[in-house]
Amino acid sequence: MPGLDLDVFVHPSHISKNFICPITQTVFDKPVVTPCEHTFCEDALLEWLSRGNESCPVCSRKVDAREVKKASRIVLNLLGELPRYCDHRSKGCNWQGAIDHYQSHLASCEWKEELSTKEMRKQLEELKSTNKTLKEENELLNLRCRELTLTNDSLTELQSSNKVIQKLSESQTEVATLRKKLQVLELSLDPRQPTSFFQPYSSSPYSTSESEFENASNTDNDGDVSSVDLTRRRRTGRKAKREKGSKLKVLHEKEKDKDGGNERKHRTMSGGHDRIDKIDKTCKP
Numbered sequence: 001m002p003g004l005d006l007d008v009f010v011h012p013s014h015i016s017k018n019f020i021c022p023i024t025q026t027v028f029d030k031p032v033v034t035p036c037e038h039t040f041c042e043d044a045l046l047e048w049l050s051r052g053n054e055s056c057p058v059c060s061r062k063v064d065a066r067e068v069k070k071a072s073r074i075v076l077n078l079l080g081e082l083p084r085y086c087d088h089r090s091k092g093c094n095w096q097g098a099i100d101h102y103q104s105h106l107a108s109c110e111w112k113e114e115l116s117t118k119e120m121r122k123q124l125e126e127l128k129s130t131n132k133t134l135k136e137e138n139e140l141l142n143l144r145c146r147e148l149t150l151t152n153d154s155l156t157e158l159q160s161s162n163k164v165i166q167k168l169s170e171s172q173t174e175v176a177t178l179r180k181k182l183q184v185l186e187l188s189l190d191p192r193q194p195t196s197f198f199q200p201y202s203s204s205p206y207s208t209s210e211s212e213f214e215n216a217s218n219t220d221n222d223g224d225v226s227s228v229d230l231t232r233r234r235r236t237g238r239k240a241k242r243e244k245g246s247k248l249k250v251l252h253e254k255e256k257d258k259d260g261g262n263e264r265k266h267r268t269m270s271g272g273h274d275r276i277d278k279i280d281k282t283c284k285p
Contacts, residue, residue, distance in 0.1 A: 003029045003041045010083040010096055019079060022058050023048060028079055031071035036061045039071055088112065 003026025006012035019027050023044040030042040038058045040048075048057060049065050056063050080100035086093040088111035095105050106112060 003027055003044065004084070004099075008084050008087070010085065015082065019082075027082070028071070028075075031075060031079070032068050033071055034061075034063050035067045036063070039075070042068075042070075086111075 003021050003024040005026055006015065009015060009027070015027060018039075021028055021031075021041045021044055022038070023040055026041070028039065028041055031039050032042045032045060033039050034045070034056055036056050036059050038056055040057070045057075045068065046065065049063065054062055054064075081098050083096055084099055084102060086095040086102075086105060086109060088109055089095075091111045093109060093111045095109070097105065
């Protein structure tokens with residue numbers, strides 16, 4: 001903090017309030033004056049303005065850092081004559097004198113080197129303690145790092161196991177689906193189920209044409225129908241015979257195709273059984 005505490009002065013109660021900085025509440029150190037004629041410690045005022053304040057801390061008038069000036073020579077002389085103690089007083093130094101003479105005293109103070117050595121030893125002990133603490137923390141961090149590495153490896157193995165289990169589950173689902181399909185195919189190929197191509201024909205396709213031909217012949221023999229009508233009936237009979245022969249051929253081809261479809265279904269069922277057996281062998285541990 002800028003400024004000098006009252007405790008370092010020989011007669012703090014005799015120090016005028018005009019020598020006290022309004023910002024730090026300490027004796028001026030490098031005093032400066034604002035355009036509104038208020039005096040502050042230089043470092044304290046610059047810090048005040050750097051925080052975004054643009055007014056005097058006392059009267060709130062606008063202050064520009066470029067307008068700040070050093071205190072007059074009279075003020076500096078009065079401050080320089082104030083008696084003070086040495087900063088090493090608590091260590092055994094009994095010096096006291098004016099502020100202006102203090103820097104000369106420090107150059108020859110016998111307690112300065114001792115204080116510096118003790119401070120260095122103290123700092124060294126603090127550094128050793130800090131170093132020891134950092135080593136312990138480093139060991140704990142390394143141990144934690146190893147634990148996290150093991151945990152990561154375990155998680156990786158667990159993820160691999162989960163993938164295998166998922167694949168096994170998918171394979172089992174596929175097996176169940178194939179079995180259902182095979183059951184449906186087996187039911188469709190069950191010989192106990194009636195199919196249209198097993199049904200016998202009710203009559204011969206030649207019966208109608210032959211009866212018509214016989215009727216035509218009988219009618220011709222009886223002499224009741226003319227030769228033109230007989231010829232027409234014979235042609236009609238032959239046409240009907242050809243049409244029914246074609247229908248019979250189509251029926252036989254359909255039955256043949258159906259038998260081939262059943263054979264393909266049997267092959268599909270056999271391949272499905274083979275696939276299920278292969279998947280079952282794969283799923284077994």
